[in-house]
Amino acid sequence: MIKIRGVHKYFEDKWVLRGVDIDIYDGETITIIGGSGEGKSVLLKCIVGLLKVDKGEIVIDGVDITKVSDIELQKVQKNFGFLFQGAALFDSMTVYENVAFGIRRRNPSLSESKIRRIVEEKLSLVGLKGVENLKPAALSGGMKKRVGLARAIATNPKYILYDEPTTGLDPVLADSINDLIIDMKKKLGVTSIVVTHDIHSACKVSDRIAMLYSGKIIEVGTPQDILNSKNALVRNFIKGVMI
Amino acid sequence: MRLFFAVGKFFKEVFLKLGRSFFFLQDTVYWLFKSKLEKEEVLKQMKRVGVESFPVCILTSLFTGMVLALQSGLSSKSIFNDPLYVGTLVAFSMVLELGPVLTSIVVAGRVGAAFTAEIGTMKVTEQIDALYTLGVNPFSYLAVPRLIASCLMLPLLVIFSDIIGILGGYFVSIVKLGIPGKIYFDDVTRYLEIMDVLHGIIKTFFFALIIFWVSCFNGFYTGEGAEGVGKATTTTVVVSMILILLSDYFLGSLLISFGIG
Ligand SMILES: Nc1ncnc2c1ncn2[C@@H]1O[C@H](COP(=O)(O)OP(=O)(O)O)[C@@H](O)[C@H]1O
Ligand SMILES: [Mg+2]
Numbered sequence: 001m002i003k004i005r006g007v008h009k010y011f012e013d014k015w016v017l018r019g020v021d022i023d024i025y026d027g028e029t030i031t032i033i034g035g036s037g038e039g040k041s042v043l044l045k046c047i048v049g050l051l052k053v054d055k056g057e058i059v060i061d062g063v064d065i066t067k068v069s070d071i072e073l074q075k076v077q078k079n080f081g082f083l084f085q086g087a088a089l090f091d092s093m094t095v096y097e098n099v100a101f102g103i104r105r106r107n108p109s110l111s112e113s114k115i116r117r118i119v120e121e122k123l124s125l126v127g128l129k130g131v132e133n134l135k136p137a138a139l140s141g142g143m144k145k146r147v148g149l150a151r152a153i154a155t156n157p158k159y160i161l162y163d164e165p166t167t168g169l170d171p172v173l174a175d176s177i178n179d180l181i182i183d184m185k186k187k188l189g190v191t192s193i194v195v196t197h198d199i200h201s202a203c204k205v206s207d208r209i210a211m212l213y214s215g216k217i218i219e220v221g222t223p224q225d226i227l228n229s230k231n232a233l234v235r236n237f238i239k240g241v242m243i
Numbered sequence: 244m245r246l247f248f249a250v251g252k253f254f255k256e257v258f259l260k261l262g263r264s265f266f267f268l269q270d271t272v273y274w275l276f277k278s279k280l281e282k283e284e285v286l287k288q289m290k291r292v293g294v295e296s297f298p299v300c301i302l303t304s305l306f307t308g309m310v311l312a313l314q315s316g317l318s319s320k321s322i323f324n325d326p327l328y329v330g331t332l333v334a335f336s337m338v339l340e341l342g343p344v345l346t347s348i349v350v351a352g353r354v355g356a357a358f359t360a361e362i363g364t365m366k367v368t369e370q371i372d373a374l375y376t377l378g379v380n381p382f383s384y385l386a387v388p389r390l391i392a393s394c395l396m397l398p399l400l401v402i403f404s405d406i407i408g409i410l411g412g413y414f415v416s417i418v419k420l421g422i423p424g425k426i427y428f429d430d431v432t433r434y435l436e437i438m439d440v441l442h443g444i445i446k447t448f449f450f451a452l453i454i455f456w457v458s459c460f461n462g463f464y465t466g467e468g469a470e471g472v473g474k475a476t477t478t479t480v481v482v483s484m485i486l487i488l489l490s491d492y493f494l495g496s497l498l499i500s501f502g503i504g
Contacts, residue, residue, distance in 0.1 A: 045372070048375075048376060050372050050375055050376070074378065077375070077376065077378065078378060080376060081376070082372075082373070082376040084369045084372065084373060085369070086368055086369060088368055088369040088370045088372065088373040089370075089373075090365075090370055090373070091364075091368075091370075101377055101379075102377040102378065105377060105378050105379055106378065151373075151377070152376075155377075155378075
């Protein structure tokens with residue numbers, strides 16, 4: 001369970017987050033929607049501790065990561081898998097090495113054959129086969145995201161964070177990624193936090209949707225609640241994307 | 244008034260950068276001792292620093308040694324009617340100054356620029372964030388190996404460069420100036436002392452630190468997008484060259500005042 005309370009984040013000359021409050025329950029898929037530049041990625045990075053918040057608390061399974069030492073933070077971070085917007089694959093390594101990277105670090109004593117088995121299993125979970133020896137540059141955008149997801153789930157995290165998983169993909173590919181997100185929840189029982197400005201994708205994959213606007217969560221609810229929201233800002237956002 | 248603010252902003256930025264770069268160095272040194280050494284990465288970077296720039300360094304120092312011999316030989320011929328002390332001059336120039344400085348500048352342009360571009364690209368494509376989320380500290384994975392590789396391989400390159408430069412002078416002395424080989428090498432060894440070699444190597448060590456510091460800092464703190472990486476790379480080459488040349492003078496005087504060289 002993740003409790004986010006009054007989180008503020010400031011950059012050089014502007015406040016990006018101005019008091020974000022939200023609870024994320026175990027096993028759910030929650031999507032944070034909002035226009036681009038609203039601070040969705042910043043919020044995700046605060047949750048995993050990649051960015052330090054300026055005010056507020058983020059309590060992950062009882063540990064407030066805004067107050068702990070780097071070593072403690074690293075322990076909490078082991079519960080997370082992060083799919084970055086551009087996949088962020090290490091481009092000097094093959095697909096295999098990318099997926100194996102986190103596994104090797106976590107279990108230095110694991111034999112190569114065991115690692116290979118895990119890598120193949122994770123790749124097949126995201127629907128990939130026979131790409132182990134390719135470099136990221138040889139992959140399409142959709143495949144990169146799949147490999148990024150395989151790398152994120154390689155260490156069996158409890159939470160998976162998706163930053164704009166469908167952005168930049170054609171509708172068919174985007175839908176296949178949506179299916180993957182649903183799959184991960186079903187097969188792995190993980191808690192997922194998705195960040196997107198794609199309302200279709202949000203409605204398809206989420207148990208709950210939260211809207212981030214002007215540094216705050218202005219509405220939380222089921223996809224139905226959000227689609228029927230009375231809040232003018234939410235309605236405008238949905239209308240804008242629907243058109 | 245506007246100028247006043249512009250100047251103020253400029254200084255603010257310079258000091259901010261300077262401050263950050265010291266924290267960067269501090270973090271690198273912290274992780275150097277605190278984390279397990281990434282042996283594979285260290286070896287990879289050592290190969291890069293050493294092997295990648297080897298051919299260019301050899302070419303540079305070979306021709307530098309050759310031209311030194313030629314010019315000094317001809318000058319002394321026109322004054323004394325005899326090419327005197329050519330070996331001495333080539334050896335001192337290479338070992339004290341040109342070997343360390345030229346090699347470092349070549350490496351700054353080749354390896355330093357590559358460090359910035361590579362780390363900068365990793366930064367803007369969130370690969371550095373990805374390292375964190377996979378439980379790897381980017382300082383121990385990216386910065387520390389490059390620090391070690393620079394500080395170990397650059398002095399080695401410089402020693403090679405010194406030798407090749409002196410050999411270059413040797414060829415020109417024999418072929419162009421008609422100095423017997425034995426006399427050239429006598430000139431080389433008669434006055435050159437171990438302290439002179441040490442002088443060059445100690446300086447090189449600092450140049451290596453400059454190259455590492457400037458290039459990796461600029462990589463980690465690169466601006467947005469491809470443009471940011473391009474700018475950071477240019478900055479690395481310019482700043483490290485200037486710092487190498489400036490510090491060469493001050494380090495040189497300091498070492499001499501300690502009786503080294
Ligand atoms: N590291 C950073 N330094 C300075 N500003 C940043 C940084 N990261 C994000 N920002 C700013 O924060 C705002 C929100 O960014 P982001 O979270 O990426 O938006 P999005 O909702 O599209 O994901 C943007 O205006 C961006 O310029
Ligand atoms: Mg974003």
